[in-house]
Amino acid sequence: MPRQIRAFITIAIKGGIRDRVLAAIVVVGVLLLLTTPVVAVFSMRQVLALATSYSLSIISLMGLLLTLFVAMSLVARDLEQRSIYTVCSLPISRTAYLLGKFFGLAVLIFLTLAILGCFSGAALFVIERFYPPLRPFSWGAFVTGLWFQYWVLLIVGAITLLFTTVATSMFLPLALTVGIYFASYSTEAVRYFIQSASGQEKLDPLIKVMGGALYWILPNFAAFDLKAQIIYGVAMDGKTLLLTQLYGLGYLGVLLTVATAAFSRREFV
Amino acid sequence: MKRLALLVASVMLLGAAYQPLTQRRDSRPPEARLGFFPPAPVIKALSADQYQFLSHVISLECLFYFGTLVEQRGPAPDWNRLYEALFTASRLDPYNMDAYYFAQAILIWDARMPERAIELLEYGFAHRIWDWYLPFFLSFDYAFVLKDYAKAGAFMAKAARLNPQAAWFSTLAARYFYEDGRTALALAYLEEMIAGASNEAIRRHLAIRALAFERILEIEEATAAYRERFHRLPGALDDLVRTGALQSIPEDPYGGSFYLDQQGRVRTTSNLAFGGRGGGPHHD
Numbered sequence: 001m002p003r004q005i006r007a008f009i010t011i012a013i014k015g016g017i018r019d020r021v022l023a024a025i026v027v028v029g030v031l032l033l034l035t036t037p038v039v040a041v042f043s044m045r046q047v048l049a050l051a052t053s054y055s056l057s058i059i060s061l062m063g064l065l066l067t068l069f070v071a072m073s074l075v076a077r078d079l080e081q082r083s084i085y086t087v088c089s090l091p092i093s094r095t096a097y098l099l100g101k102f103f104g105l106a107v108l109i110f111l112t113l114a115i116l117g118c119f120s121g122a123a124l125f126v127i128e129r130f131y132p133p134l135r136p137f138s139w140g141a142f143v144t145g146l147w148f149q150y151w152v153l154l155i156v157g158a159i160t161l162l163f164t165t166v167a168t169s170m171f172l173p174l175a176l177t178v179g180i181y182f183a184s185y186s187t188e189a190v191r192y193f194i195q196s197a198s199g200q201e202k203l204d205p206l207i208k209v210m211g212g213a214l215y216w217i218l219p220n221f222a223a224f225d226l227k228a229q230i231i232y233g234v235a236m237d238g239k240t241l242l243l244t245q246l247y248g249l250g251y252l253g254v255l256l257t258v259a260t261a262a263f264s265r266r267e268f269v
Numbered sequence: 270m271k272r273l274a275l276l277v278a279s280v281m282l283l284g285a286a287y288q289p290l291t292q293r294r295d296s297r298p299p300e301a302r303l304g305f306f307p308p309a310p311v312i313k314a315l316s317a318d319q320y321q322f323l324s325h326v327i328s329l330e331c332l333f334y335f336g337t338l339v340e341q342r343g344p345a346p347d348w349n350r351l352y353e354a355l356f357t358a359s360r361l362d363p364y365n366m367d368a369y370y371f372a373q374a375i376l377i378w379d380a381r382m383p384e385r386a387i388e389l390l391e392y393g394f395a396h397r398i399w400d401w402y403l404p405f406f407l408s409f410d411y412a413f414v415l416k417d418y419a420k421a422g423a424f425m426a427k428a429a430r431l432n433p434q435a436a437w438f439s440t441l442a443a444r445y446f447y448e449d450g451r452t453a454l455a456l457a458y459l460e461e462m463i464a465g466a467s468n469e470a471i472r473r474h475l476a477i478r479a480l481a482f483e484r485i486l487e488i489e490e491a492t493a494a495y496r497e498r499f500h501r502l503p504g505a506l507d508d509l510v511r512t513g514a515l516q517s518i519p520e521d522p523y524g525g526s527f528y529l530d531q532q533g534r535v536r537t538t539s540n541l542a543f544g545g546r547g548g549g550p551h552h553d
Binding site for chain 1: 315319371
């Protein structure tokens with residue numbers, strides 16, 4: 001990895017750690033995870049399943065908040081503080097700058113998920129001892145699920161970064177990313193509906209085309225969602241996981257390429 | 270000084286408004302307390318990857334709503350709304366066992382919705398293919414409520430395959446092909462439900478029903494003994510006590526009185542529900 005990118009990764013990580021938002025999100029996440037046993041005992045027949053579902057929801061939510069806040073401020077802060085002009089005047093490529101910032105974000109998200117995952121894992125380990133489930137809890141599925149959750153957040157971070165490279169306000173990238181995030185969990189279901197007999201009969205041709213196009217354009221986050229596999233021990237398919245990983249890698253590659261291209265052409269006045 | 274006065278006024282306003290607000294909210298009708306849940310596809314579209322947890326939240330809401338009413342022995346729950354909420358929970362997360370367990374615990378007898386409960390449970394079993402509880406519940410529902418002993422036997426055989434440790438499942442599967450001995454079956458089923466009930470409100474609810482069935486079984490056995498001895502049915506429960514077949518007439522835990530109908534079957538005025546309002550497909 002080029003030295004310039006490494007330098008920006010370090011800057012992004014240091015900035016993120018200094019950022020109070022990051023610390024606050026991790027602290028709130030850990031506190032919420034500590035309440036897992038209290039929430040889980042309300043379950044009638046599946047204490048561990050409820051605990052796992054609750055933990056994963058917190059990790060997902062906290063991970064999303066962290067990604068949005070940090071990704072939004074990565075470039076925007078440099079623009080606001082005008083330090084971007086200094087960077088641009090130096091013999092440093094803008095691509096290295098943006099990729100360094102993104103990989104710094106990737107490290108921060110990874111650390112956050114690791115911390116939240118450890119606390120969650122500890123809570124689930126204790127609960128499993130007291131309330132053994134019908135089927136043994138799969139720690140392999142838990143780690144795999146968190147890994148794919150990490151990839152969802154990487155893609156969300158890259159989308160945010162892409163929008164911040166072209167937008168002039170902070171609100172637009174945030175609104176667009178949140179909208180895409182929610183829509184991306186439904187594109188697969190929409191496609192299934194379009195393909196169904198009912199969808200074929202009822203839907204307007206234009207809506208069918210738009211729904212189909214959204215499936216191919218937006219990331220399919222439903223493929224990365226392994227909660228049923230973690231919570232209930234539903235079998236995982238290795239080939240599907242591999243294809244999902246490759247799809248994520250490809251999608252991230254496209255996003256970062258477009259983002260760096262857009263950022264390289266941006267004029268700072 | 271102004272700031273302090275403003276703070277004091279605000280706190281006073283808060284205190285004065287919050288207590289009556291709490292009272293008003295507590296006095297809402299039961300149906301308003303459970304709230305309204307949009308259809309599962311709408312929730313799913315708006316909740317990104319949080320739908321599984323929301324499914325659990327909905328089934329817990331149902332439990333709290335039902336638990337409060339049972340504790341207070343208040344008005345009957347809105348069964349339709351409970352069913353709809355459980356349906357939504359099952360469509361959001363088809364693996365959510367709490368939704369199925371709760372449906373089994375309340376929809377069969379109390380809500381008189383056995384077909385809907387069975388539909389939910391069959392949907393659950395299509396997903397939770399490893400879980401012996403669901404075919405076990407279904408076998409009971411088919412045998413005891415719908416009197417479809419062929420289906421009951423088939424589901425019990427599935428439960429026996431999934432839980433080979435419970436040897437009596439296989440025996441029960443065979444017995445389901447016959448209509449007799451259903452009180453004993455109901456009791457065995459309730460004991461299994463109670464053994465796995467971690468929620469206190471549900472456990473108590475089931476324990477009362479099991480106690481009622483124990484007493485019904487006691488009367489049934491006494492009636493059978495009387496019949497064997499005198500070759501006719503007793504006219505009333507007093508006949509059983511007078512002849513020593515029964516030490517005393519057991520009390521119905523639901524507050525009703527047991528009696529024998531013209532066919533000699535044990536009935537109760539409570540209809541196996543507090544206030545005699547529920548009952549469901551009762552012991553006939």
